[in-house]
Amino acid sequence: MAVITLTTDLGLHDYYVGALKGAILSQMPEVAIVDISHTVPAFDIRHGAYVLRQAYPNFPKETVHILGINAETKSNQSHLAIYCDGHYFVGTDNGIFSLLFDKVPDKIYDLSNIRQDTDLLIFPVKDVFVKAACHLARGGTPEVLGVQQDGFRKVDTVNPVFSENILHGTVIYIDSYGNSVINITKQFFNDSVKGKKFTIEFSGEEITEISQRYNESAGGNILALFNSAGYLEIAQAQDSVARLYNLTVGSSVTIRIAE
Amino acid sequence: MAVITLTTDLGLHDYYVGALKGAILSQMPEVAIVDISHTVPAFDIRHGAYVLRQAYPNFPKETVHILGINAETKSNQSHLAIYCDGHYFVGTDNGIFSLLFDKVPDKIYDLSNIRQDTDLLIFPVKDVFVKAACHLARGGTPEVLGVQQDGFRKVDTVNPVFSENILHGTVIYIDSYGNSVINITKQFFNDSVKGKKFTIEFSGEEITEISQRYNESAGGNILALFNSAGYLEIAQAQDSVARLYNLTVGSSVTIRIAE
Amino acid sequence: MAVITLTTDLGLHDYYVGALKGAILSQMPEVAIVDISHTVPAFDIRHGAYVLRQAYPNFPKETVHILGINAETKSNQSHLAIYCDGHYFVGTDNGIFSLLFDKVPDKIYDLSNIRQDTDLLIFPVKDVFVKAACHLARGGTPEVLGVQQDGFRKVDTVNPVFSENILHGTVIYIDSYGNSVINITKQFFNDSVKGKKFTIEFSGEEITEISQRYNESAGGNILALFNSAGYLEIAQAQDSVARLYNLTVGSSVTIRIAE
Numbered sequence: 001m002a003v004i005t006l007t008t009d010l011g012l013h014d015y016y017v018g019a020l021k022g023a024i025l026s027q028m029p030e031v032a033i034v035d036i037s038h039t040v041p042a043f044d045i046r047h048g049a050y051v052l053r054q055a056y057p058n059f060p061k062e063t064v065h066i067l068g069i070n071a072e073t074k075s076n077q078s079h080l081a082i083y084c085d086g087h088y089f090v091g092t093d094n095g096i097f098s099l100l101f102d103k104v105p106d107k108i109y110d111l112s113n114i115r116q117d118t119d120l121l122i123f124p125v126k127d128v129f130v131k132a133a134c135h136l137a138r139g140g141t142p143e144v145l146g147v148q149q150d151g152f153r154k155v156d157t158v159n160p161v162f163s164e165n166i167l168h169g170t171v172i173y174i175d176s177y178g179n180s181v182i183n184i185t186k187q188f189f190n191d192s193v194k195g196k197k198f199t200i201e202f203s204g205e206e207i208t209e210i211s212q213r214y215n216e217s218a219g220g221n222i223l224a225l226f227n228s229a230g231y232l233e234i235a236q237a238q239d240s241v242a243r244l245y246n247l248t249v250g251s252s253v254t255i256r257i258a259e
Numbered sequence: 260m261a262v263i264t265l266t267t268d269l270g271l272h273d274y275y276v277g278a279l280k281g282a283i284l285s286q287m288p289e290v291a292i293v294d295i296s297h298t299v300p301a302f303d304i305r306h307g308a309y310v311l312r313q314a315y316p317n318f319p320k321e322t323v324h325i326l327g328i329n330a331e332t333k334s335n336q337s338h339l340a341i342y343c344d345g346h347y348f349v350g351t352d353n354g355i356f357s358l359l360f361d362k363v364p365d366k367i368y369d370l371s372n373i374r375q376d377t378d379l380l381i382f383p384v385k386d387v388f389v390k391a392a393c394h395l396a397r398g399g400t401p402e403v404l405g406v407q408q409d410g411f412r413k414v415d416t417v418n419p420v421f422s423e424n425i426l427h428g429t430v431i432y433i434d435s436y437g438n439s440v441i442n443i444t445k446q447f448f449n450d451s452v453k454g455k456k457f458t459i460e461f462s463g464e465e466i467t468e469i470s471q472r473y474n475e476s477a478g479g480n481i482l483a484l485f486n487s488a489g490y491l492e493i494a495q496a497q498d499s500v501a502r503l504y505n506l507t508v509g510s511s512v513t514i515r516i517a518e
Numbered sequence: 519m520a521v522i523t524l525t526t527d528l529g530l531h532d533y534y535v536g537a538l539k540g541a542i543l544s545q546m547p548e549v550a551i552v553d554i555s556h557t558v559p560a561f562d563i564r565h566g567a568y569v570l571r572q573a574y575p576n577f578p579k580e581t582v583h584i585l586g587i588n589a590e591t592k593s594n595q596s597h598l599a600i601y602c603d604g605h606y607f608v609g610t611d612n613g614i615f616s617l618l619f620d621k622v623p624d625k626i627y628d629l630s631n632i633r634q635d636t637d638l639l640i641f642p643v644k645d646v647f648v649k650a651a652c653h654l655a656r657g658g659t660p661e662v663l664g665v666q667q668d669g670f671r672k673v674d675t676v677n678p679v680f681s682e683n684i685l686h687g688t689v690i691y692i693d694s695y696g697n698s699v700i701n702i703t704k705q706f707f708n709d710s711v712k713g714k715k716f717t718i719e720f721s722g723e724e725i726t727e728i729s730q731r732y733n734e735s736a737g738g739n740i741l742a743l744f745n746s747a748g749y750l751e752i753a754q755a756q757d758s759v760a761r762l763y764n765l766t767v768g769s770s771v772t773i774r775i776a777e
Contacts, residue, residue, distance in 0.1 A: 001548060003543055005536065014435055015295065015296070015312075015314040016434075017294075017295075018295030018310065021317075022293070022315070022318035022322075026319045034536065035536075037531060042435075051536065054533040055533040055537045056540070070497075072474050122484065175534075212640075213639045225640065238560075269694075271557050272557050273555070277552065277554030277570075277573035279576075280552050280576075280577075282576045284581075301695055381731060381745060381746045385576070
């Protein structure tokens with residue numbers, strides 16, 4: 001059965017998600033609709049991109065992922081369908097795609113042919129994205145949806161900085177356990193640290209080892225590990241490290257590497 | 260595949276929704292169960308009716324919609340199955356149906372034949388509604404569920420008042436973005452305003468235009484538009500107009516129409 | 519269609535649940551995935567066990583239930599697949615199974631053969647439980663998953679005490695309506711009270727009757743009934759008895775039985 005996933009900031013309180021699912025089932029009765037999250041903070045494309053970026057590789061190839069965050073087009077933003085890594089993505093060119101992919105995908109089409117069919121601008125996730133997603137989920141090609149595009153809008157991201165044996169990282173995401181994700185991948189960490197001794201510093205605390213799991217802390221209770229998404233993460237066994245040490249998105253985390 | 264939707268105040272925290280879904284799958288293994296919302300405020304039939312009213316027309320015809328809000332019967336309230344507009348609705352005659360439909364539907368049956376099978380009164384959504392819904396989703400007729408009824412219980416609604424070039428409206432719903440829905444439909448607005456100039460007034464603010472989308476405000480940041488449900492709505496681009504201007508369900512919104 | 523249910527503390531905010539569902543659909547395209555709850559309080563195996571214990575009997579036989587609460591193994595805890603009461607359960611041997619079943623089930627296997635396939639310890643619900651669950655949902659036998667076990671880890675539970683015509687009970691669960699569940703089953707109540715007069719006492723209040731439904735209180739507004747799970751429950755029609763009378767998990771409820 002074809003799969004369509006939903007990642008939105010529409011919430012669970014209103015009729016929006018129900019209307020979406022009804023529209024999908026009306027156009028495509030045999031499809032598995034999977035909620036990835038509807039509680040992305042309103043308009044927060046960074047949160048939404050992080051969630052879908054980690055979730056989508058687990059789905060079967062040819063899955064269609066609808067991104068309904070800040071979906072209204074503005075004068076310089078169009079609706080896009082993208083084929084990347086064997087998956088389809090339907091969303092708005094508001095910068096979210098630059099947070100989702102590390103490269104520019106081969107196939108990017110706007111939805112101008114879909115949009116011609118409708119003058120409903122109020123709820124494009126339902127009135128535009130669902131039509132494009134069902135077309136793709138039925139095996140249709142993105143080429144008929146609209147005009148091919150060269151790329152997508154980019155938004156700034158905070159990259160880690162490595163200089164004079166210090167890695168300057170930033171908290172980019174805090175999950176519902178309070179685990180705090182740093183913008184440092186396992187590969188970047190290894191390429192910088194090169195097996196030397198190191199100290200991870202934040203809020204006056206220090207961690208000197210990488211743990212393999214959440215309930216295995218070296219010494220105290222705070223620990224650092226590479227999470228299932230491959231990012232460095234600060235955690236505390238069975239508690240919220242973010243709450244205990246006042247970490248928020250944007251907090252600095254410094255890694256000092258021995259000479 | 261047949262579709263059964265769920266609109267309830269059962270929450271996402273307890274076993275109630277899981278038990279419902281298990282009961283449905285035990286009676287009908289091949290069915291698409293769609294959550295419309297389980298976070299309707301406890302016992303709030305107005306919220307629940309608004310949500311389902313806007314969501315259900317998006318679903319395929321013959322979909323069965325379970326309404327599990329304030330579902331226990333009282334002495335003067337029975338459980339009902341209703342066929343209206345090509346859809347089935349199963350719920351309690353507590354007034355919610357009068358908020359869902361503008362007319363009295365042709366087919367209204369109580370569930371007395373279903374209820375005879377059970378003496379479980381504690382959880383009628385699971386023990387009574389699921390049985391009726393699965394019967395209908397399998398293509399069964401409502402006639403066998405119980406006794407035909409003439410109508411359903413009505414609850415008062417706040418209607419807009421038009422007098423001396425002033426339209427008196429009321430906020431009836433606030434969504435999770437803080438957008439505030441007024442009890443004035445596009446048709447009622449147009450029939451009253453008749454193309455003349457107008458001023459929408461609330462909390463000391465004024466809006467003099469209808470926008471076509473949420474991120475297109477004329478002048479300031481607050482805007483008015485007709486939402487995807489066809490109601491007048493006050494919104495603010497990327498913020499909560501309800502929080503900023505202290506709007507709650509019941510707040511007054513006045514529209515002055517030029518002579 | 520085979521059914522896999524999910525009861526976790528993973529929340530609805532992050533990518534974890536989406537990743538789980540993607541992993542299931544990648545291994546088993548035709549399966550009904552049912553969310554029982556993802557908002558179990560973090561690490562709270564008692565809450566999770568109560569929820570699944572009441573929900574699972576409603577599902578078809580041979581349903582596979584994944585329990586993703588405090589799922590990481592420790593040195594003395596393994597991952598288990600259990601067959602009990604016609605259902606399969608996959609989770610961690612952290613005591614949760616002793617809260618789920620009243621007896622030791624016949625079939626208990628660890629997942630050592632599954633775990634050999636992976637060195638991913640960070641997210642065992644996705645990397646270990648999903649593989650075991652899909653195997654079972656496809657009709658595979660638990661015997662091939664790992665080594666047979668004699669039993670599972672037990673955690674202390676608060677049992678009601680009956681002495682000198684007084685039943686000492688404890689609040690074990692508060693649902694999202696504020697209804698407060700006591701650790702006294704209908705059978706234990708009946709065996710203790712033996713049809714005599716009784717007074718249920720808590721927070722200075724008294725109840726002297728068992729109601730049949732939530733909106734039928736004898737006299738005042740507070741009432742006691744046996745809930746759909748078979749436990750004694752204190753409730754208040756259309757309000758939260760927990761909030762009004764300061765009941766929390768662990769609060770005492772005393773039942774005095776007439777001589």
